[in-house]
Amino acid sequence: MGFAGLEALLPFLLSLQTEPAPASPPAREAGPSLAVRLDARLRGLGEKGFSGTVLVTRGSEEVLHRGYGWSDAARNHPIAPATPYCVASISKQFCAAAILLLAEGGKLGVEDRIGKFLDGVPPDKEPIALHDLLTHRSGLPQAYASDGIADRAEAVRAILGVPLKGAPGSAFSYSNDGYSLLAAIVEVASGQPFEVYLRENLLRRAGMVETRFWGEIDPRDPAAFAQVPRFPDGEWGRASWGWRGATGMVSTPRDLLRWYVALKEGRVLGEEARRRLFGPHVSLSDTEVGYGWFWSRTPRGTRTLWTRGTEQFGHNALLVDYLDEGTVLVVASNAGEIDGVGWNRRIKDEMEGILFPDRAPPGAR
Numbered sequence: 001m002g003f004a005g006l007e008a009l010l011p012f013l014l015s016l017q018t019e020p021a022p023a024s025p026p027a028r029e030a031g032p033s034l035a036v037r038l039d040a041r042l043r044g045l046g047e048k049g050f051s052g053t054v055l056v057t058r059g060s061e062e063v064l065h066r067g068y069g070w071s072d073a074a075r076n077h078p079i080a081p082a083t084p085y086c087v088a089s090i091s092k093q094f095c096a097a098a099i100l101l102l103a104e105g106g107k108l109g110v111e112d113r114i115g116k117f118l119d120g121v122p123p124d125k126e127p128i129a130l131h132d133l134l135t136h137r138s139g140l141p142q143a144y145a146s147d148g149i150a151d152r153a154e155a156v157r158a159i160l161g162v163p164l165k166g167a168p169g170s171a172f173s174y175s176n177d178g179y180s181l182l183a184a185i186v187e188v189a190s191g192q193p194f195e196v197y198l199r200e201n202l203l204r205r206a207g208m209v210e211t212r213f214w215g216e217i218d219p220r221d222p223a224a225f226a227q228v229p230r231f232p233d234g235e236w237g238r239a240s241w242g243w244r245g246a247t248g249m250v251s252t253p254r255d256l257l258r259w260y261v262a263l264k265e266g267r268v269l270g271e272e273a274r275r276r277l278f279g280p281h282v283s284l285s286d287t288e289v290g291y292g293w294f295w296s297r298t299p300r301g302t303r304t305l306w307t308r309g310t311e312q313f314g315h316n317a318l319l320v321d322y323l324d325e326g327t328v329l330v331v332a333s334n335a336g337e338i339d340g341v342g343w344n345r346r347i348k349d350e351m352e353g354i355l356f357p358d359r360a361p362p363g364a365r
Contacts, residue, residue: 037354038064045350050343052226052333053081055253056351059326065254069335072222073229082210084217084250085226085332087317088309091249092179093277093292096134097263098186098198100273100291107189110134110276114181117188118156125160127168130185133178134291135281139164140175147242155241156184172282172289176246183245194244206262210255214248215239225250226334228314247309253330256319260328278305298322300356308344316344327355 042054051069055062067079102108108117110131115121121128125139132138143162146155159177166173183194190197195213203211215238217224219231231237242248262268269277279290288295293307302325308318314336321328329351333343 034354035064038351039066041350041354042066042068042347045347049335049338050333050347051079051335052085052331052343052347053079053083053253054347054351055081055257055328055330056355057257057328071225071334072227077222077227079226079334081254082252083226083332084210084212084224084252085317085334086214086247086311086315087249087251087256087332088247088311088315089176090251090256090292090307090309090317090319091245091247092309093290093307094198094202094249094259095179095182095186095245096291097202097269097273097277098190098194099130099134099182100269100277101201102186102189104270104273108185114185117185118160118181119153120157120160122160124164125168129169130182131281132169133175133182135279135289136172136174136178137169137282138175138178139166139168139170139173140178140181141165141173142175143177144242145177146180146240146244148238148240149242150238150240152184152187152241155180172284176242179246180241180244183241186245202268203259205268206259208251208255208258211249211251213239214243214250217250226315226332228334228336231313247311251317251332253317253319253332256317256330256332257328260319260321298352298356310342310344316342318344318348320348322356325356329355 038056042050046068053067054064056064065081067081067083069079071077071079071083099108099110103110108130111129113126114128114130115126128138140159141162145158145162149155149158159181162177186197187194219225263274263277266274277291278293280288280295282289286296293305296304296306298304303323304320305323306318306320310316315334317332319328319330329348331344331347333347335343337343338346
């Protein structure tokens with residue numbers, strides 16, 4: 001789960017099929033030719049295996065929102081704009097928003113240590129603060145220690161029993177387990193099941209109507225969920241703490257956009273909490289890290305704010321805001337990867353070439 005390596009998917013992937021565009025027209029300032037060119041490129045990529053949904057906006061106008069390919073190997077269910085996908089690590093920033101909302105309500109503080117909420121914290125992990133978990137600086141490795149564990153206390157014990165990769169607060173080390181601990185803390189601090197708290201306090205505020213949690217959908221129903229050749233099976237495939245906090249949310253590009261707009265408009269979190277959510281808090285070589293969100297620059301030198309996720313069974317998704325260019329791109333796919341790169345990232349690269357054709361990299365002219 002999360003950023004785990006993808007497995008080669010493919011024999012069934014996935015011939016192109018396009019659903020009709022929704023009622024919203026393309027942006028006037030972009031002109032209909034932009035939507036036509038984007039759609040033509042996506043159709044061509046369908047011939048190379050792409051299957052998924054793509055949403056593009058400029059300003060407040062929708063340029064493109066269409067589904068491509070199939071939700072099942074029998075090709076009875078074409079991908080539609082409202083087809084749901086597992087959005088993988090995009091789930092993390094929802095968990096982070098829940099922590100920040102609880103902080104706004106005085107239920108916790110991001111500098112609190114985890115022992116304030118969790119029992120049995122061993123001495124080496126006592127220094128870990130919530131902020132460390134949120135920024136992947138807790139020292140926890142990517143061990144997936146809670147996969148298949150349904151009981152919260154048992155899942156917490158399993159994670160806390162894993163040896164640290166480094167000292168808490170010392171270095172960035174990506175960890176799903178850290179976000180599973182955050183989900184447990186959401187339950188302790190709120191007194192509600194994790195999914196209930198998120199649905200009642202986050203999803204409803206944002207007007208999200210197409211978002212579910214793992215365990216609430218039938219992953220083998222092509223009418224309800226985009227299919228892949230092989231879904232998780234055994235204990236790993238069942239609803240558990242491995243699917244809670246770090247991953248496990250099921251959504252659509254439209255709902256992800258609703259969420260992002262609600263965040264920017266202050267309908268979910270106040271200004272200070274929103275600033276903390278987006279960050280950045282940690283600087284890496286070419287990326288800055290927020291709470292489930294990341295900052296980087298394009299080859300053109302313009303700023304992007306983004307979140308993305310990949311599941312090793314084939315779903316991947318991303319939302320990227322080209323802040324200096326007034327454009328948002330949302331992609332969700334059930335097509336896995338192409339040439340070792342997730343289709344979400346390949347679609348991003350392809351769309352940028354059409355959306356920003358006159359923006360050469362600095363020094364190119």
